[in-house]
Amino acid sequence: MSTYAVAVTGGIASGKSAVTAAFEKRGIVVADADLAARDVVAPGSQGLAEITRTFGPKVLTPDGSLDRAAMRALVFADPQARTTLESITHPRIRELLLGQAQQATSPYVVVAIPLLTEIGGRRAYPWLQRVLLVDVEPETQWRRLMTRDAMSDETARNMIAAQATPAARMAIADDIVRNEGTLEQLDSAIAELHTLYLRLAGAA
Structure with missing residues (x-):
């Protein structure tokens, strides 16, 4: 049983799935709100x-x-x-x-909650010990949506605008990982956070 829970949150097309996959690669159980x-x-x-x-x-x-x-x-x-x-x-x-x-049987558990800010943050999930924000520029979100989902410019911008502001997300975050670079850079950042979370969970 994992008693140390880390939420992963972020706006649409910020790369949350890549982040949770990096934790899973290191043997960490991921509970996914979308699933x-x-x-x-x-x-x-x-x-x-x-x-x-x-x-x-x-x-x-x-x-x-x-x-x-x-x-x-x-x-x-x-x-x-x-x-x-x-x-x-x-x-x-x-x-x-x-x-x-x-x-979960891993030293800590990652809980993927994309809309954590919008649904009340820690008030809605008081059992979370830490919140990790995956952050990208709005233009990066727009570009990824246009490429990944082949949607119109207007739809992509409306979807981004309908979500919480970057400032509101940062207000509930303990840790922030910028995901503007390569997958290798992202993995390196997650490796450092993994070491931190093991220590915080008392497993290192």
């Missing part, structure tokens, strides 16, 4: 049942799974619907991540 978000609304889950009771069958596909496109359209058009959806999913995501963290 947890899918699990809590999987067919047969209590989360999906509550969503269906709340929003009706219109948010389901013919095979009974969540129609993500329909759900996105609904919450985009109605802020109250988004708040209601989050009240169903977020507590379940937090519970699942905590369970995964407690079951």
